[in-house]
Structures are given as structure tokens and as C-alpha cells.
């Protein structure tokens with residue numbers, strides 16, 4: 001009798017340990033790591049987001065991507081996608097025309113003279129200045145040749161060396177950067193967007209309301225800059241959450257101050273939300289080329305304003 005009780009005690013202790021470990025692992029993987037897409041939180045972002053003000057909204061990671069520092073391959077070693085894989089599928093989205101790419105919401109258009117003196121014959125139609133947003137869906141004929149940027153991530157092969165250089169530059173300053181989201185297919189965007197819509201529907205929103213709310217958090221397929229292979233979400237090992245708190249990290253501060261030296265810009269600044277239509281994303285960096293990035297940085301513009309300026 002005594003031995004039986006003892007055995008039961010051990011079984012109960014063992015089950016308790018298993019439960020604790022299980023919960024711990026779940027919490028760790030769901031909550032700590034930067035997701036490649038980074039939109040859905042541990043408890044489901046919708047409930048918490050609904051309670052926050054618009055400016056406080058944060059984007060929580062949904063799953064573990066990798067805890068390891070990304071090791072970027074050199075562009076020589078990187079592989080080129082087959083044309084089938086690298087070309088982006090046709091979109092049913094409206095066709096982008098020069099006319100539609102004008103940003104009506106740009107509030108202060110700088111004088112024409114300011115656009116003079118741009119180096120290298122910069123043009124708004126340059127490949128590295130492509131504007132992809134809700135108002136400017138990815139053109140139907142868009143395609144990109146991809147190369148690996150390490151850890152399963154890919155980007156436009158023309159920008160991989162610049163990304164490598166930025167990561168190396170940060171490292172020289174004692175900052176570790178890691179890419180947690182990169183090139184994204186329309187299919188992947190469609191999946192993430194639908195997932196977000198479903199969350200709002202579950203909260204009792206109508207289909208129309210749910211789609212509207214979801215679009216504030218996940219770019220609907222065809223409207224994400226990640227389709228271009230020119231955008232990267234970059235975090236640091238000690239802070240991998242995609243929320244506004246990331247802005248306070250040394251990594252975010254370093255990128256904000258130095259990204260332009262490598263041809264990247266902070267794409268969705270805090271003070272440009274009314275123009276970009278996207279909430280502040282201190283982790284999202286977009287390649288535009290060094291010359292463009294320098295001007296955008298020095299003039300404190302967002303991409304929409306810059307394109308309007310050089311037209």
C-alpha cells in the first residue's frame with residue numbers, strides 16, 4: 001500500500017513536470033521569437049490590439065523563426081531562383097499606371113528646384129524606387145531574381161551585398177542585426193491576410209469591417225512591399241518582437257542612423273503614417289540605393305514624398 005502511494009506520487013510529479021515544460025516551450029516559441037511574417041500574437045493579437053489606441057498598436061510574432069544570428073551568404077555564393085520561382089504571379093489587382101502612382105495624400109510637395117542635382121540621373125521609374133502599397137499594387141508584370149540572404153530568407157539579388165554590408169557595418173559597431181522577414185509571395189500574403197480577417201470575424205466583426213481592420217495589420221496580397229524582394233524586417237537577438245518597443249533598442253537606433261549609408265531607408269517612419277498608410281515599423285527597411293537613401297534620410301522624407309519630389 002505504501003509502495004503504491006509512492007508510485008502514484010512519482011507519476012503525478014512526472015506529469016506536472018511534463019505539463020510545465022510543455023507550457024514553457026509553447027510560450028517561448030510563440031512569444032519570444034521574431035516571426036518571418038510577424039503579425040499574430042500568442043493570445044491572438046486582435047483582442048489586445050482592440051484595447052489599444054491606434055498609435056500603440058503592436059505587431060506580435062506568431063511563431064519561432066530562428067534564434068540564431070543570420071549568416072548571410074555572399075552574393076557570389078547565393079543562388080539564383082529559377083525563372084518560374086522568381087517571377088511573381090499575375091495579379092488581379094488594378095494595373096499600376098504612372099497616373100495612379102501619384103500620391104494624392106502627400107501634403108507638402110517640395111519645390112521643383114529641390115529635385116535638381118540628383119546624382120546618377122535618378123528617376124522615379126528606377127527599379128529600386130518601385131512603390132508598392134495599398135494605393136499602388138504590385139504591377140502584373142513584376143518579376144524579381146532572388147538570392148538567399150541566409151536563414152531561409154531571400155531578397156532581390158541586386159541588394160544582397162548591400163544588406164550584407166549593413167549587417168557587417170552594424171557588427172563592427174557591436175550591433176547584431178538579424179533578418180526575420182524578407183521576400184514574400186502573394187500566396188503567403190494571402191494566407192496571412194486571411195488569417196487576420198478570420199481573427200476579426202471571430203470577434204464579431206462583419207466581413208467588411210474585418211477586412212478593413214485586417215488591412216491595417218497585414219498588407220493584402222499584392223500590396224506588400226515584401227513582394228519586391230527589396231524590403232527586410234530586421235531585428236536583433238535580444239529583441240525579436242515586431243512591436244514599437246523595438247524602436248528603443250540599440251539595433252533600431254543604429255539602423256535608423258546608418259541604414260542610408262548602405263542604401264536602405266526606414267520605410268514607415270513614425271511621423272509619416274498619414275502618408276504611408278502604415279503604422280510605425282522600426283524594423284522594416286527598404287532598399288532604394290545609396291543616392292536616394294541619402295537624400296531621403298537627410299531631408300527626412302518618406303518614399304512617397306521622395307518619389308513625388310523627383311517626378
Ligand SMILES: [Zn+2]
Pocket residue numbers: 181226231232233283284285
Ligand atoms: Zn516588413
